[in-house]
Amino acid sequence: MTERRPAYQRILLKLSGEALAGDADMGIDPRVLNRMALEVGQLVGIGVQIGIVLGGGNIFRGAELQANGLDRVAGDHMGMLATVMNGLALRDAMERNNIRTRILSAIPMSGIVDHYDRRAAIRALQSGDVCIFVGGTGNPFFTTDTAATLRGIEIQADVVLKATKVDGVYDSDPFKNPEAVKYDYLTFDEALEKKLGVMDLTAICLCRDQKMPLRVFNMNKPGALLSLLMGDAEGTLLGNKPR
Numbered sequence: 001m002t003e004r005r006p007a008y009q010r011i012l013l014k015l016s017g018e019a020l021a022g023d024a025d026m027g028i029d030p031r032v033l034n035r036m037a038l039e040v041g042q043l044v045g046i047g048v049q050i051g052i053v054l055g056g057g058n059i060f061r062g063a064e065l066q067a068n069g070l071d072r073v074a075g076d077h078m079g080m081l082a083t084v085m086n087g088l089a090l091r092d093a094m095e096r097n098n099i100r101t102r103i104l105s106a107i108p109m110s111g112i113v114d115h116y117d118r119r120a121a122i123r124a125l126q127s128g129d130v131c132i133f134v135g136g137t138g139n140p141f142f143t144t145d146t147a148a149t150l151r152g153i154e155i156q157a158d159v160v161l162k163a164t165k166v167d168g169v170y171d172s173d174p175f176k177n178p179e180a181v182k183y184d185y186l187t188f189d190e191a192l193e194k195k196l197g198v199m200d201l202t203a204i205c206l207c208r209d210q211k212m213p214l215r216v217f218n219m220n221k222p223g224a225l226l227s228l229l230m231g232d233a234e235g236t237l238l239g240n241k242p243r
């Protein structure tokens, strides 16, 4: 019997802040964090190199703070700092499960986390550490989806995996439309033309221009991450070529 090998050697996994909150609207659910750490640990165990970009929407989002009267740039700075807090919590959960990690932040924060350096990240990945990228892109008016795409391209990941609350990309928001139909495959141009709201447009354009495949899948489905790493058709794949 031939042993199945992982479909990808190096991945960039985007975990939204909301994913860390579990069933709650905000904050961090330690059980969810532990489950995610264990799922990531399984991938480390089969030799996959993993970079993770964390969101911060479970704590602060700049646009929401702005809607409540705060300056947008200050709000975005708060959102980026929120991703650092999520990173510290995820590192803690990973290290309790004996998974070696390295946090790299787009915003220098000496004494708490290391400053992002692409070559240091690649070296850490090659030595088997999971790299947790925090601080988004370091700039306001961007999102952590764009940061995920950016870091994925920089570390030369084989794929960007966007973990979310839905099973993939649908022809309309499945939370609002129960009749929505899921795509198994979609080109970036189709996603842009149809304005499918699952990922921000800057992130999709960057993937398209740099030919970085993107898979959107449901992180609430236990085992989905391992299953897609083993080549199963979980979620929706986005790429450049029409099928």
Ligand SMILES: Nc1ncnc2c1ncn2[C@@H]1O[C@H](COP(=O)(O)OP(=O)(O)O)[C@@H](O)[C@H]1O
Binding pocket: 016, 018, 057, 163, 164, 165, 166, 168, 169, 170, 171, 172, 173, 174, 175, 176, 196, 197, 198, 199
């Ligand atoms: N066409 C679509 N297909 C799938 N999900 C969509 C679509 N349009 C909007 N969504 C919404 O996008 C959300 C996933 O995005 P995500 O980045 O994980 O959440 P957040 O809004 O917290 O950043 C889903 O919860 C879903 O409601």
Ligand SMILES: O=c1ccn([C@@H]2O[C@H](COP(=O)(O)OP(=O)(O)O)[C@@H](O)[C@H]2O)c(=O)[nH]1
Binding pocket: 015, 016, 017, 018, 054, 055, 056, 057, 058, 060, 061, 062, 063, 075, 076, 077, 078, 079, 080, 082, 135, 136, 137, 138, 139, 140, 141, 142, 143, 144, 145, 147
């Ligand atoms: O490069 C970035 C990434 C994030 N943010 C801010 O950080 C917040 C949290 O990130 P995001 O909304 O992407 O988190 P998620 O939805 O994935 O939890 C955003 O709303 C922005 O305010 C930013 O200003 N620049």
